[in-house]
Amino acid sequence: MSKVFVLDTEKRPLIPIHSAQARQLLRNKKAAIYRRFPFTIILKEVYPDSVVMPLRLKLDPGAKTTGIALVNDSTGVVVFAAELKHRGFAIREALTSRRQLRRGRRARKTRYRQARFLNRTRPEGWLAPSLQSRVDNIKTWVEKLRKLAPIEAMSQELVRFDMQLIRNPKIQGKEYQQGTLAGYETREYLLEKWGRQCAYCGIKDVQLQIEHIHPRARGGSNSITNLTLSCEKCNTKKGTKDIKDFLKKDPSKLTKILAQAKRPLADAAAVNTTRWALFRALKETELPVETGSGGLTKFNRCQQKLEKTHWLDATCVGQSTPKLIVKAVKPLLITANGHGSRQSCRTDKFGFPSRHVPREKIHFNFQTGDIVKASVATGKKIGNYAGKVAIRSSGSFNISTKNGLIQGILHKFCKRIHAKDGYSYAQ
Incomplete structure (x- = not known):
């Protein structure tokens, strides 16, 4: 398992240690828990021979x-x-929803408003x-x-795929082209683009070959837009046939392959951006x-x-x-997960107010998103629970655990073990 982070008495990082050593230090009360995620301990005593390796x-x-x-x-x-x-996709959906709500509200309030363009300038590097x-x-x-x-x-x-190297293998010299890395950029790009399956029969988990959509024997190029993946059986069956002749009985698949060949890889574009x-x-x-x-x-x-x-x-x-x-x-x-929304009023799908959001975010020193440990000694919910808490002003909290949602846990049974930081954790 991963090592445990260690801080000295001055909160300076030391070399991470094995979890068994961390347990021994905690058991002997020579260290204390500093952070739960990632798990970190802090020493209570100064150890002059502490080793620090970069x-x-x-x-x-x-x-x-x-x-x-x-x-x-x-x-x-x-x-x-x-x-x-x-x-990123959750942010995109939230912005789309906000834009739709605002446009609907403006359309209801103002039939026409003169266009404003001065507030659309963006800083360099935006x-x-x-x-x-x-x-x-x-x-x-x-x-x-x-x-x-x-x-x-x-x-x-830095680059998910070296697009210059894909187009021109000589971009970094003869040694790079003829070395052990030759072709790796192209293969990896095609695997991502075509879903790691044969473009013709859709079979997965087999040895895939790089195949020319328009055969080189008929004037096809080595351009990345003319390459796809196929299993050995389909590659042999297609041979030097034109793809239009090979898939003339399946026009829908032909259209799909030709469209996918021209389509850029969206995830790679996001990373490259x-x-x-x-x-x-x-x-x-x-x-x-x-x-x-x-x-x-x-x-x-x-x-x-x-x-x-x-x-x-x-x-x-x-x-x-x-x-x-x-x-x-x-x-x-x-x-x-982010830090929640600043909306003071939730809306339904039509943009009309549906419920009010209280302005107070902290109750009984807890806030929604904290990771807590609850030890319930009385009542119908006796037991120990750990997970993310959702608070109420009444003091009756809900805890999301591995086994499901536990409702109605009183705040006095809860102890915070990790403050809300905009992230959730799992092993």
Whole structure:
């Protein structure tokens, strides 16, 4: 499992330790719990012989989920791993809903209003809120981990796919083209674009081959828009036939393949849009930042025979990747939920007020989103419960646990173990 973060008496980060050592320190009352997620302890005594070894923070930014890993470059041990799930699509839906409500309200109140354009200027480097949230989430966790671990270097997957290399393999020289990385960028891009399945029969979990939609024997090019994936059976069956002749009995599939070939990869576009904003944010930490491409990440992962997951991709980012030790590492699953809405009045689907939202957000020193532990000693709900709390002004709270929602827990039985920070956690 992942190591436990350790802080000294001055709250300076030390080298993370094994969970068994952390339990022993807590049992002997030589340390106290400083933070629950990620789990961190703080020492009560000064240990002059404390060892501090530098760690590297590795990031694999994604459109929906970002992989995070802390790696010891000298030993290859993966100290910590996490998968951060973004809320970009939720933000987009919220903004769309707000826009619709405002337009409906303006249409009801004002039949015509002169257009205003001066309030539409955007500053240089502006990103859409759904994209900016991805950068802000990663930046927040970089700052958090820097306070908990001795991080002295970072690695970022700067480009999901090296589009220049895909179009022109000679862009970085003959050595790159003919080396062990040749073709990795194109293969990885096609796997993502075509859903890791045969474009013709839809079969998955088989060895897929790169196939020319319009055969080269009939004048087809090596352009990325003319490439797809097919299983060996379909590739052999199609041969040098034109795709229109091969799929003349299935015109719907023909139309779908031709349309997909021209369509750009949406997730890759989102990552490519935010990559430089994230890179600039990492450079502001004044730590050395190493960059790599998605093809290099896959090459490193295949060389070490690791599974395809977000956090394992993060451990394989960059040229500095050592021989990794990932045994028993369990990633922390982080979901960005935001800090709620500032709406003072909820609306129905037509935009009309449906219920009032109280202005008070804190009751009995608790707020909705806190992670609490409740020990109920009396009543019908005797037992111990842990989870995220939803508060009421009456003092009767609801707790969302792994086993479901527990309603009507009195506030005096609750103890906060992690304050609301806009994220939810799972192992």
